[in-house]
Amino acid sequence: MAAENLYGGGATFPAQPYVGNAYLTPNPDARLSTNAGNTAGGSSTVAGISAGSIFAAYSAGANSNKVSYCQTGSGTGKNSLAGSIAANQACNDFSVAPAGLSAASATPDFIGTDAPYSTTDYQAFLNGSNAAARVGVVQIPTIAGAIAIAQSTATTALALTSAQVCQVYSGQVSDWSLVSGSGATGPIKIVYRTDGSGTSFAFTSYLARTCNGTANVPSGFTFTPNQTFNAALPGGVSTVYGSRGIGASGNNGVVTAVRASANTNAVGYADIGEVLLQSARYAKVNGFDPALFGQNATPVSLAATALLSGRVLDGATVNAAPGSGTQATKNCVRLVNPAAAITNAYPIAAITYVAGYTNGNGSAAHVQALKDLFGIFYSSTTRPALPAGFAYLDGVAAFRTSVQNTVSTCLQ
Known part of the structure; x- marks a missing residue:
């Protein structure tokens, strides 16, 4: 069987x-990583697939299939699956915004998303140009990982509590001198994602779950889980942070x-x-180091009942x-119940997903x-060890079998 290229x-x-x-x-840093021979468009930089990565292990399989992945953010990935963005437009590099995924055709083979499909996302697919031929969306969880708080204070070993994270991101505290134990002074600059981002969704979900209704946010302040960080804040970034807010893609x-x-x-x-x-x-939170997330010998254990079907x-x-x-x-569409706890001490974590089409896959x-x-995410014999801060999800055999059944029956 000849090798296939997946975009x-x-x-x-x-x-x-x-x-x-x-x-x-x-x-500049490359958005596009590929061993499929495609380019990122124009003079944009491009990278290979590194040895030891999941996609390198995939390409090392018996059929030597190739894979291309463009880092655009979850929102652009979903838009390309729906057809509102043509996947065969240029991925570009991190010096400019992506136009597409540098795929071989206007429809991608798969996408990555840290924000699982919502009603709006699924409806956008149904209303889009790809729904007639592609029918439905396949979504499965792949790995879990820690979201760290990178920092540039003069304090090398910055340690924050969950309460302090709430105070900083809600704007209740705006100067480091008011953050006990920080050892820093001066306005707290907040760097946030400007693109549609599953990382933003997971982080704002943590803020909503941890901060809302506590004394660690201003009176009446409510975080709303959203893949657009600006929309997660009441009044938006400019209202909460003013000139302290710095956007990045x-x-x-x-x-x-x-x-x-x-x-x-x-x-x-x-x-x-x-x-x-x-x-x-980066900061430790509640005394825990995000780099130690997932360093147990076994994957994260989630009960099979935590994996929902047909839910957004x-x-x-x-x-x-x-x-x-x-x-x-x-x-x-498989969804890990957000009420299911990831049993790990570091409190800010995300589950990421891959998605594709139920039909018309060639x-x-x-x-x-x-x-x-x-x-491959559920094949303990072919998948590689993960880097620090990440973990596979199939510590429970029934959870693994359930996902494998979805892959087998839904991708046609």
Whole structure:
């Protein structure tokens, strides 16, 4: 069977475990990591798939299938799956915004998203140009990872409590001199994601769950889980932070901005993998180090009952997938119940997903290539060890079997 090329993109949170760290070698940093021979467009930089990554392990399989992944943020990934963004437009690099995924056709083979499908997302797919031929969405969880708070204060070993995180991000505290134990003074600069981001969704979900209704936010202040950080704050970034807010694209851009010499005394949220790759300083939270997330010998254990079928996530509320499609098609959307606890001490964590189409995935060989890609996250014999701060999800065998059944039956 000839090798197949798979084209995808989206979430930046899982970039290091998915593609490795070669994207940090070019200047500017590369959005596109590929072994499929495609380019990022124009003079944009491009990187290979690093040895030891999940996608490298995938390509080392018997059929030597190739994969391309463009780091655009979860929102652009979902838009390309719906058809509102053509996947065959240029991925570009981190010096400019992406136009597409640099895919071979206008429709991607798969996307990555840290913000699981919502009613709005699923309805956008149903109303989009790809729904007639592609019918439904397949979504499965892949890995969990820690969201770190990168920082550029003069304090090397910054330690924050959850209460202090709430105070800083709600604007209740705006100067480091008011953050007990920080050892710093001066305005607190907040670097945030400007693009649609599952990392933003996971981080604002943590803020909503931890901070709302406490004395650690201003009276009446409420965080709203959202993949657009600006929309998660009442009145938006400018109202809450004023000139202290600094926008950046991608987790890569957030960490780069925090490290910039002009941005001393800044904090920014990003996956711990990106923070470690850029050798950025970061805060412990409640005494726990995000780099130690997932360093247990076994994967994260989630009960099979925590894996929902045919459900979407609207903020913190689980709802049925919309539309008039069959229940079997809707059940291809798998969602980890947000009430299910990830048993790990570090408190800010995210579960990331891959998504694709139920139908119209091409030849039998291409469909099998997709099944192999989705399936590698649950194949203990072929998947690699993960970098610091990440963990696989299948500590419970029934959870693993349930996802594998979805991959087998839903990708056609």
